[in-house]
Amino acid sequence: MKRHAAREKAFQLLFQLDMNPSTSNESISEQLLGEEKDEFLRSLVEGVVTNQKEVDHTIATHLEKWTIQRLASVERTILRIATFEITYLEDVPTNVSINEAIELAHMYGDEKSGKFINGVLSKIISK
Template sequence: MKRHEAREKALQTLFQLEGTELTIAEAIGHVMEDETDHFYESLVKGTHSNMEAIDEQLKGHLEKWSLERLPKIERTILRMAVFELNYMEDAPSRVVMNEAIELSKTFGDEQSSRFVNGVLSKVTNESQN
C-alpha cells in the first residue's frame, strides 16, 4: 500500500474513532478488513495514543478557533499530520504538509486546505525554531 492510500485509510479510521465507543482494533477492522500495513497502523495508533499532547500543540496555533469547534475532518487531518511531523522521522515536513493539504481538498470543504496549510505552517515553523 502506498503511503498516500495509508494516510487516507488512517484518516477514515481516526475519524470513526472520535466520539464513538469503537476500539482501535474495531475501527481498523472496519477500514482494513484483512489487510495490514505497518505505516498505516503506526499512524493510527500513534495519533490516537498521543492525541492529548497533539491537541495541546494544536491549540497554541489556532487563531479565533477552538479545537472543539473545528470540523471533525479538519481536526482529524491536523492531528494526524502533527503526529507524523513530531513522532515519525522518515517523512520530510513538506511531504507531510502536502499530504494533509491534499486530504483536506479531498475530504474537507473549499476552505479546508488553506486552513490546514496555515495551521501546519505555524506548527512546522515552531519546531524549526
C-alpha cells in the first residue's frame, strides 16, 4: 500500500474511533490485519492512539481561539495524524506530512479545511 493510501485508511480508522470512542482496540486491530500488514498504516494508527494526549496537547497549544474539543472531527483527526508524523516519524519529511494533511482536508473537509490545517501545522513546525 502506498503511503498516501495508508494515510487515508488511517484517517478513516481514527475518524471512526474519534466518532465512536467505544470502538475497541481489537476492532481497529482486526481492520489493520486486513490491510496486507502495512507497517506505515499500523504505525500511524497505533502511534496516534498511543500518543494521543501528547499529540492533542501539541495541537491545542497552537490553536487560536479554539479548543481541540471544538474542532470538527475531520480536522481533529487530520491534525492528529500530521502532528504525529511531524513529531514522531523521522523518515517522513515535514513538508510531505503537511501536503498530505491538506490533501486529506480537501477530500474530507469543507472548503476552509485545507487552509485551517495548513495554518495550524505551520505554527507547529515553527515552534
